[in-house]
Amino acid sequence: MDRKEISDDYERRHAQALAMGGAAKLQRRRDAGLLDARARLAALFDEGSFAEVGLFAFSGPDAGKAPADGKIAGFGRIAGREAAAMSNDFTVMGASSTMVNGRKIAHMKRVAAQRGLPLVFLGESSGARIPETMGAAGMGASGSDPAQYLRLRETPWAAAILGPCYGSSSWYSCLSDFKVMRKGALLSVSSAPLVKQATGATLEPEALGGWLLHAETTGLVDQVVDSDEEAIDAIRRFLSYLPSHNAETPPLQPVPRGSGEQMPGILELLPERETQVYDMKKIIRAIVDRDSFFELKARFGKTGITGLARLGGRAIGIIASNPLHKGGALEIAACRKIASFIVLCDSFNIPLVNLVDVPGFAIGLEAEQAGAPARIMNYMTALQLATVPKLTVILRKLYGQAYLNMGGGRNSDEIAVWPTAEIGFMAPAAGVTVVDGLSPGDPGFDDRLAELARETSPWVMAANFHVQQVIRPHETRDWLVRMLEVHQARGTAGVGRHLMQSWPCYL
Structure with missing residues (x-):
């Protein structure tokens, strides 16, 4: 190939990788009021600071079918501080997990830990990609990283649950220090159809993994919001209270006018x-x-x-x-x-x-x-x-x-x-009843109550x-x-x- 052919080939591959799941799928998300995976990263990071890794990674025979392999990774700055992030692209094969995008996740985790960077997961995924993970060979390869789910808290992790979250996006959300969930998103081990197939039970997806369940019953999520933008704002605010890594103290901030006036x-x-x-x-x-x-x-x-x-x-x-x-x-x-x-x-x-x-x-x-x-x-x-x-x-x-x-x-x-x-x-009144056997109105109750009150x-x-x-x-x-x-x-x-x-x- 001559230089022009090399340049043209690069531009073709670059445009193909950035196209995500195609114009139609992206438009449907916009119509539903949802940000796509790249728009979420643009909202998370300071303008112009995103540096992508793994743009040309893909799994399968055709890069055009899996741009960036459905998981977009890179570094950027949040309020001027360096951070790392993974954003699942649901328009590409449901952001399903493969050995290739698993390597991207491992790379981001390793760099974040070694260089002292907060790590953000913008979650939305369908689980493992079939048929890549089917069979003994696929399952054997899935355990190749013995520290895949080891959490040692070297740096802060934050996660946004922004759609159906099964597989890796559910696991990494649960491992994170802060979890914010958009209403309408889901977080569970399995989808409702799979649960019905396995158990015969018909359940609504919200009952299995909706925001009410995780905010009020399981306690898995820390905050609940109405939109993708609010979720990302919550992550930025959460990280503002934390240091970039565990060997430093949190950043000092100016004291707002009016503090303490009450x-x-x-x-x-x-x-x-x-x-x-x-x-x-x-x-x-x-x-x-x-x-x-x-x-x-x-x-x-x-x-x-x-x-x-x-x-x-x-x-x-x-x-x-x-x-x-x-x-x-x-x-x-x-x-x-x-x-x-x-x-x-x-x-x-x-x-x-x-x-x-x-x-x-x-x-x-x-x-x-x-x-x-x-x-x-x-x-x-x-x-x-x-x-x-x-x-x-x-x-x-x-x-x-x-x-x-x-x-x-x-x-x-x-x-x-x-x-x-x-x-x-215990409370003085309860103490008088339990220790002395007296009830309100009994002779000596008030004197004993006053004595115990002085002792407390x-x-x-x-x-x-x-x-x-x-x-x-x-x-x-x-x-x-x-x-x-x-x-x-x-x-x-x-x-x-x-x-x-x-x-x-x-x-």
């Missing part, structure tokens, strides 16, 4: 009656930098709150009980999501802040059937393995084993209490130095900012030991 009136957000419910999220938003609270798993385990935020420009992880639901008694789902959140924060050097008003753990038959003792201990183990700075503020009440799980004792580096706090094995006072804790400070509510933000400065000094002081880097992704 602090003078924060006590008004706490009801005077200890049995009255309220939304802890209002207190969180008052304390943290303005508009910085980024909640995770809001629909799952609602008695607990987990989310990222900033204080004085520093990224933090918020763990809180929410009295708005079941009085704040921590249910098993809340224990599961808090334990996973601790692993995330510890893996990427994000200090933990506990905001506490909890009567204990939810009890009863349902809790025991869900393995309550083990779930509570998983949570406790994660907290005690965490080596990032841990700060706790006790607002109103904290009883029983929850005292330790929510950062009491030496499970926090610094503990402050509000004068409104009440700390003990925050001043008793302060006198014994079981807490480091009693603070007025309006001082909470300033105290937390100052303690973060002390415990997360610049340099390597804020980098933890990462004792949970191989903690299972879902417990």
